[in-house]
Amino acid sequence: xxxxxxxxxxxxxxxxxxxxxxxxxxxxxxxxxxxxxxxxxxxxxxxxxxxxxxxxxxxxxxxxxxxxxxxxxxxxxxxxxxxxxxxxxxxxxxxxxxxxxxxxxxxxxxxxxxxxxxxxx
Amino acid sequence: xxxxxxxxxxxxxxxxxxxxxxxxxxxxxxxxxxxxxxxxxxxxxxxxxxxxxxxxxxxxxxxxxxxxxxxxxxxxxxxxxxxxxxxxxxxxxxxxxxxxxxxxxxxxxxxxxxxxxxxxx
DNA sequence: TGGGCATCTCAATAACTCTTGAAATATTGA
DNA sequence: TCAATATTTCAAGAGTTATTGAGATGCCCA
Numbered sequence: 094x095x096x097x098x099x100x101x102x103x104x105x106x107x108x109x110x111x112x113x114x115x116x117x118x119x120x121x122x123x124x125x126x127x128x129x130x131x132x133x134x135x136x137x138x139x140x141x142x143x144x145x146x147x148x149x150x151x152x153x154x155x156x157x158x159x160x161x162x163x164x165x166x167x168x169x170x171x172x173x174x175x176x177x178x179x180x181x182x183x184x185x186x187x188x189x190x191x192x193x194x195x196x197x198x199x200x201x202x203x204x205x206x207x208x209x210x211x212x213x214x
Numbered sequence: 215x216x217x218x219x220x221x222x223x224x225x226x227x228x229x230x231x232x233x234x235x236x237x238x239x240x241x242x243x244x245x246x247x248x249x250x251x252x253x254x255x256x257x258x259x260x261x262x263x264x265x266x267x268x269x270x271x272x273x274x275x276x277x278x279x280x281x282x283x284x285x286x287x288x289x290x291x292x293x294x295x296x297x298x299x300x301x302x303x304x305x306x307x308x309x310x311x312x313x314x315x316x317x318x319x320x321x322x323x324x325x326x327x328x329x330x331x332x333x334x335x
Numbered sequence: 336t337g338g339g340c341a342t343c344t345c346a347a348t349a350a351c352t353c354t355t356g357a358a359a360t361a362t363t364g365a
Numbered sequence: 366t367c368a369a370t371a372t373t374t375c376a377a378g379a380g381t382t383a384t385t386g387a388g389a390t391g392c393c394c395a
Contacts, residue, residue, distance in 0.1 A: 101231060108226035113218065121306045129372060143354065145373050164362050164371045179300050185242045197297035198323045250342060264384065266343050285341050285392050
């Protein structure tokens with residue numbers, strides 16, 4: 094269960110343009126991930142030290158995970174942290190008023206296959 | 215539909231301890247909101263100028279809304295922006311793999327009443 | 336209209352963050 | 366082992382952000 098400190102670290106990591114783009118790129122890339130070099134090319138060719146700075150910042154915040162594959166290091170999105178962040182932000186949003194947070198659920202579930210037991214609202 | 219600039223502004227606003235606490239407090243407070251003074255008391259009695267700085271930062275980022283009521287200014291959470299932020303972060307997360315983002319949906323919908331057409335997963 | 340309350344604005348300072356470029360580390364293949 | 370490739374580490378400088386305290390503004394009621 095995410096705590097305030099972790100959430101602050103995650104939001105801080107996401108508040109920088111390059112890092113937000115990296116996370117979104119990795120979210121769409123899926124579990125296979127991408128190498129640091131390929132991610133760097135996608136960020137209008139940012140320098141390697143700059144990429145390293147941002148990638149380790151994201152890893153520190155728990156938003157991405159890495160593994161070495163030969164000479165490359167492969168990064169992928171940490172979906173558990175992303176889910177936890179959403180849950181932390183909206184925790185106790187209902188308090189007897191479910192209509193308060195259902196727009197957020199709708200926004201999120203609309204991007205997903207509905208065959209998993211989640212209906213559109 | 216949220217764009218990158220708005221999302222960066224929102225994440226930046228949420229990356230500061232006092233502001234994150236304010237947003238979460240207002241999320242639980244619901245649509246009626248709370249006055250700046252009452253919010254300040256809840257933030258271990260932060261100074262009025264400090265509260266004003268953070269509240270206007272949050273309003274600038276679209277995360278809270280304000281209205282005057284007599285001498286007080288009442289702030290409430292902007293749930294549309296919060297939902298939009300979640301949607302922006304997870305956009306295109308599925309790409310043929312709905313299991314990728316369904317944990318996030320589950321995390322969020324578990325906080326809500328299920329009688330509105332949203333089922334738990 | 337005047338006093339008091341609630342909040343905002345402003346300027347100065349301290350602390351933090353990002354970028355850059357040079358150098359170090361790790362891995363692979365000749 | 367040597368050279369090439371991929372990535373990380375480090376230090377310096379520029380820019381950004383948070384806090385503080387003093388003062389200004391807006392509103393209400395006697």
